[in-house]
Amino acid sequence: MRKTAKFLTTASAALMLLGTAALTPTTAMAVDDELAAAGKKVAENRKKGNCFTCHDYTGAHLAGNMGPPLTGVSKRLSRQQIFNQIFDATKANPNTTMPPFGKHEVLSKKEINAITEWVLTL
DSSP, X not given: OHHHHHHHXXXXXXXXXXXXXXXXXXXXXXXXXXXXXXXXXXXXXTTTTOGGGTOOOTTOSSOOOSSOOOTTHHHHSOHHHHHHHHHOTTTTOTXXXXXXXXTTTSSXXXXXXHHHHHHHTO
């Protein structure tokens, strides 16, 4: 019984912190348009990022729905958080279905930076 109460208290506190963080206003981030265009190419390349298989975003053709929509991510996450999620999503959520693109060297850091810039434009 105590473990359940402790778990619920901890989970509630974590959710409240996340909710508060989500309501924190963010400032517009400057985006490198050339890098963002390169990032879109990598993201839509079926042998590289292949983002639209799991994520929906404006302009995606036959987008998936396993992952969250990418539109508006820049309002919820910082540039570094987006990079980290693409590099190794298992750090934030060990049970994620998102592949750790950087950790497994599917994408280089340069490619992940480009995709991050592109995601910031959505």
